Amino acid sequence: MNSSPVVARAPQQRSDPVSDLSAPDDLRTEELLITLIARLLEGCRLVSCGASSPIPGGGCLLARQQSGGAMQVNVLGSRVNNLMTNGGVELFDWAAQGRLDAFFLGGGQIDGQANINLVGVGDYPQAKIRWPGSFGSAYLYYLVPRVILFREEHTRRVFVEKVDFVSTPGTSDPEVYRTGGPHALVSPLCQMGFDKDRKKFHLVSVHPGHTVEEVLDNTGFEIDVPDQVPETVLPDRATLDIIRQQISLEIAETYPRFAAKVFPDAMNAA
Amino acid sequence: MNSSPVVARAPQQRSDPVSDLSAPDDLRTEELLITLIARLLEGCRLVSCGASSPIPGGGCLLARQQSGGAMQVNVLGSRVNNLMTNGGVELFDWAAQGRLDAFFLGGGQIDGQANINLVGVGDYPQAKIRWPGSFGSAYLYYLVPRVILFREEHTRRVFVEKVDFVSTPGTSDPEVYRTGGPHALVSPLCQMGFDKDRKKFHLVSVHPGHTVEEVLDNTGFEIDVPDQVPETVLPDRATLDIIRQQISLEIAETYPRFAAKVFPDAMNAA
């Protein structure tokens, strides 16, 4: 199923995506983020999202739809899109086997060296603010080639100069076995890439309606900014239709509240 | 089910078991060996026999019957008496967990220090005679408290002074982690025990119809022989009835050829 039954894909429309949108507020941020994530997953054979990840989940499902059957997607918490039959450890075994091509990590704090903190603010262990914990980050970040950093909040509170606790480091010394790491950072403002040799993020594109200055103002660490920063390419009409008419229903199985909020029309129709 | 529905158990008959047998040839060697093995398993919570082990399997099933529900039995190759739902490794995991109380090992050669050879005769690896291989012996012998050595052939070819290849050693140096080892040796001639400090077998009893001299003549290693060697206590009538009427059918599921040979009456009746 490489095309939607409703509207055929029309790649040539990509060059002028905005013209496909009937109105500026037609595109929701969640839909844009799902689109960006799907693009970052292109060429993957097996991807998984973690718990509490509706937007990454949507991105995975869209990427699968666009892969023409070449990509397999595991949505943690889904029954329909579950590929795990060997218990909770299987996801981690995939990673070490080299089978898991992409995963997603968030973080209470992410710093300029792509270090991630999921544990808390203040002195460890008696943190001032204590978050749930590191989950699988201190492992998957090392072993999954494309780890996509994703937060729905782009502020200096999240993107800090230096994390208070390194749940998992962005880079490692050469003697450390590491086949994976940060591949991109996606936020409601922009998309960044990461240069592991320079240990530094760089701006890839800024979403329409936002500016480089806004990104820099809200980022607590230094990033490389090219002379020309492209505007993020929006999803074309066909992609948006697929998201709304198909991915919306698929993600609703695991995230009904999210789907009801973001895709009220699709949910009401279903 | 601590008693047979056909004949109630009568422990007091044990003191004079032979009188319960209608004729000397009424008791088959296989039945005696099953009885001996079951006695050696008394008090175990979980036991298993290995592949190609009809007599140990019968002994396990009899021991379970006599345990009144306290013993669980895994018969490798059986569907009805299978307790493994985690693949072939589970038996070995039980052993290391300390859950497996007894197991059985044979051997092309067994020597006076209870070393076992399942690999071959002559120089390794180009053996003159090559047997299948060591199976799980080089592990289970270390971890299962009651390993019962069992062979249906009692000759100097089997019971040698020194094995040609140590598939698994009878004893280990004190620094080696070892919670298990040889508990008894059962053959068609006799039952032996093993003293791990002296690294030596001793005669426990000789089966009726056989002599200490016969045992020594057919054993290639030196054994300790007490002044008085008891005659092996035969199964009482009730036990024999259970073996013939119940255990025979249970073991036939996995070993139909064995059952047909040893329990033709029960098989014909079933």
Added chain:
Amino acid sequence: MTGLVHDSVDSLAALIPDGAKVAIPADYTGIAMGLTRAMIRRGVRDLYLVCLPTCGLQGDMLIGAGAVKTIETSAVTLGEFGGAPRFQAAVGDGSLTIKDATCPAIHAGIQAGQKGIPYMPLRGMIGSDVLASRDDWKVMQNPFSDGEDPIVLLPAIKPDFALIHAKKADRHGNIYIGLRREVMALAGASRQTLVTVEEIVDGNLLRDDATATGTLPALYVGGVAEAKQGAWPLAFWEEYATDEAHMTSYVAAARSPEGFKAYLDEFVTGGGARAAAAE
């Protein structure tokens, strides 16, 4: 096995002594909440709680009730209901010892327990503060590598008890765990597994291939009790959903020690109608 079936969750809870090392699974596996309430009723103390690999309401309630001395976990969270309030408070005031981990490290420790090996090597973790905070983990050179190749070694985790909720058990003590295969490792590593089930059924789950494939054999089980809706207020497999209203009220109550105590009075220890109805 005979004698594994208990009449009540309180009878199961009585098996767990103070100071026990108790392993609990993540919410998706099936959480024995009824048994957890019974443990709080009995007043169990000083538990070493191992979460495979995370926990939620179960851990928060045990911590709030003062039952936990040490917790080893990769996360404590109430998911979409937010952070775990009693956990956060206990970490903040230093009354709880926390051993932060990462999910696959706890899986590996439990698998080492299951395999009866003293430790298991695992990739990742090097350079993280998770590793830096764990003086019970070691980093050693991989002896099979020619070059420099450090790897983390995780000691086996061997709990006294694993606590799970499952769909059904037979009277022999065999437990249907279905797709929740992590229970096999948890049970293998633990001295015994205490289980609550939605239903106790006739027959033998091991005899039928269709059920045997998803069955934890009784040989791992220390006791089982029927507890209908035994994961309430949490979701259980595809069987029932989270009681969202209850969870919301829990989160509100558990923000303060007083609110949490009132919650326990009402739903766990009070002996009132609602506490009784909970089991």
Added chain:
Amino acid sequence: MTGLVHDSVDSLAALIPDGAKVAIPADYTGIAMGLTRAMIRRGVRDLYLVCLPTCGLQGDMLIGAGAVKTIETSAVTLGEFGGAPRFQAAVGDGSLTIKDATCPAIHAGIQAGQKGIPYMPLRGMIGSDVLASRDDWKVMQNPFSDGEDPIVLLPAIKPDFALIHAKKADRHGNIYIGLRREVMALAGASRQTLVTVEEIVDGNLLRDDATATGTLPALYVGGVAEAKQGAWPLAFWEEYATDEAHMTSYVAAARSPEGFKAYLDEFVTGGGARAAAAE
């Protein structure tokens, strides 16, 4: 996954290059004998054969056909039909390199492969000639022990291919393995798993809980082909029994190289009616 279903076992066999490291399970797991005959027809050479943890007819035939350079196994046996004649002959004349092991050591090596860790420690083996004969295994002090405590370290086994026969597959490439859980480890450790099945079915085995619990997901699978009676002449699960007459005739034939060659001509390579009928 699309495109995993092949038309024939010969098409599957074509995926296996000379020199591949190929893992095969013990007879109780389900042996892809049809695929094995196709491999012999194609003339595969220099295989490194890993048996989890033992093998029988499959290994003996591959060895007899000259397809195996090295075998790593805990045993090769035809069970109640006796020793494996071509294996014994190849060991005796030195044409086969044998790496003798013990069952749980091969399981541990495969599990290390499955977990993507470089090695796994395991108890036992110390003082045995099995260990003494393996220069690829190491003995190291347990770093978590205060006293002297040597333990064997087994390197991960990572086969290129695992070959199994199973009951059914769906068209997505999901495989029903039921109680044969060792397949999960074997498939996880191997780059890809090639599967023959009694039947290819409609639908998706992962969608229904009753089948999902015993299903190897397609993500491990490199190819699947229908092969009815695909384990013949071996028994397969509870589905069918060993062809005892055939096994007896095999053992008689395989005692000599000439007899074995005549057997291959008749049942595998000859292209005659009986060879064709075998697939």
